[in-house]
Amino acid sequence: MSKQIIEIESFNPYETRFPNRKLVTRETLILMKYLREEGYEVKVLPDNDQPIEILYKKGLAEFFADPIFIALIGIPIGVITAIVSNKIQKLIDSLDKKETINPEHLIIQIDNSTHNYLGENFPKEKTKRIKKKRKEFKDGFERCFEIKSPKSKFPTPMFLEHKPKIIGWCSLYTDDDGLKAEGMIIDKVVKRRIKQNRLNGMSVTGIATKTECSICKKSYTECNHVAGNEYDNKGCYNSIIKTDYVETSIVKEPINSECLVNLR
Ligand SMILES: [Zn+2]
Numbered sequence: 203m204s205k206q207i208i209e210i211e212s213f214n215p216y217e218t219r220f221p222n223r224k225l226v227t228r229e230t231l232i233l234m235k236y237l238r239e240e241g242y243e244v245k246v247l248p249d250n251d252q253p254i255e256i257l258y259k260k261g262l263a264e265f266f267a268d269p270i271f272i273a274l275i276g277i278p279i280g281v282i283t284a285i286v287s288n289k290i291q292k293l294i295d296s297l298d299k300k301e302t303i304n305p306e307h308l309i310i311q312i313d314n315s316t317h318n319y320l321g322e323n324f325p326k327e328k329t330k331r332i333k334k335k336r337k338e339f340k341d342g343f344e345r346c347f348e349i350k351s352p353k354s355k356f357p358t359p360m361f362l363e364h365k366p367k368i369i370g371w372c373s374l375y376t377d378d379d380g381l382k383a384e385g386m387i388i389d390k391v392v393k394r395r396i397k398q399n400r401l402n403g404m405s406v407t408g409i410a411t412k413t414e415c416s417i418c419k420k421s422y423t424e425c426n427h428v429a430g431n432e433y434d435n436k437g438c439y440n441s442i443i444k445t446d447y448v449e450t451s452i453v454k455e456p457i458n459s460e461c462l463v464n465l466r
Contacts, residue, residue: 206242206243207243207276208237208244208272208274209275210230210234210245210247214257214340215340217340218347219343224255226255226256226423227270228256228257231423232428233286233308234246235426236286236428237285255409256423257408258410259407260405268336269308269309272309277312279310279315283317310324343366351371352371356371356385358449359371359449360372361449363453363454365451369392370387370392372384381406403454406450408447410422411446412442412445413441413442414443415438422441
């Protein structure tokens with residue numbers, strides 16, 4: 203039997219500021235766990251010794267917001283879509299109703315054809331468009347990260363809905379109640395919309411560099427336990443031990459109602 207490998211591309215939109223990282227989103231990681239559990243070898247590209255780190259967005263009501271590219275080597279598409287569509291459906295069912303999934307954001311490549319997670323053909327043009335959009339997104343952040351904050355006490359850029367356009371500056375810190383941000387909004391339109399209560403959420407993008415699975419105590423990127431699932435009546439959760447904060451965004455609909463903006 204020929205070797206069966208699943209390759210998943212890592213993507214780092216924040217390369218300039220956080221170079222040499224092998225990033226996967228939490229959804230990609232869950233998918234990897236499911237596939238490993240089924241006995242497949244899953245490689246995250248580039249195939250080097252760099253440890254896998256988790257790119258997460260805290261307080262954002264969107265699931266599979268970022269596209270995932272998977273390549274199958276020696277595995278028929280039907281086998282994977284059977285696993286993936288089933289697991290993804292379960293995942294969606296377990297999620298907060300507010301979360302949505304974009305089925306076009308899980309792209310499976312096999313030999314020369316491209317499919318969505320249901321196994322349906324995915325036009326090459328669409329793939330190109332998604333890759334182009336992703337490149338623009340990355341370039342946009344690159345430009346933003348070159349801009350220096352006008353106030354040294356607020357070094358972290360603030361964006362609107364995680365899009366690469368600076369609308370303010372802040373400093374992030376953690377206290378007993380959790381993560382806090384203090385800063386200033388420089389965009390007049392955004393400021394007005396916050397005052398009118400049309401924008402009131404906050405979301406933070408971070409890179410989890412050290413994690414621990416509550417079940418096996420290993421790094422959450424290495425084991426196959428999935429946060430939110432139960433194992434022998436014990437709930438699994440992923441403890442983030444070390445993290446880098448990438449950016450913070452003002453958002454319309456925060457997933458966590460505790461992430462709210464107070465304008466003074
Ligand atoms: Zn574990």
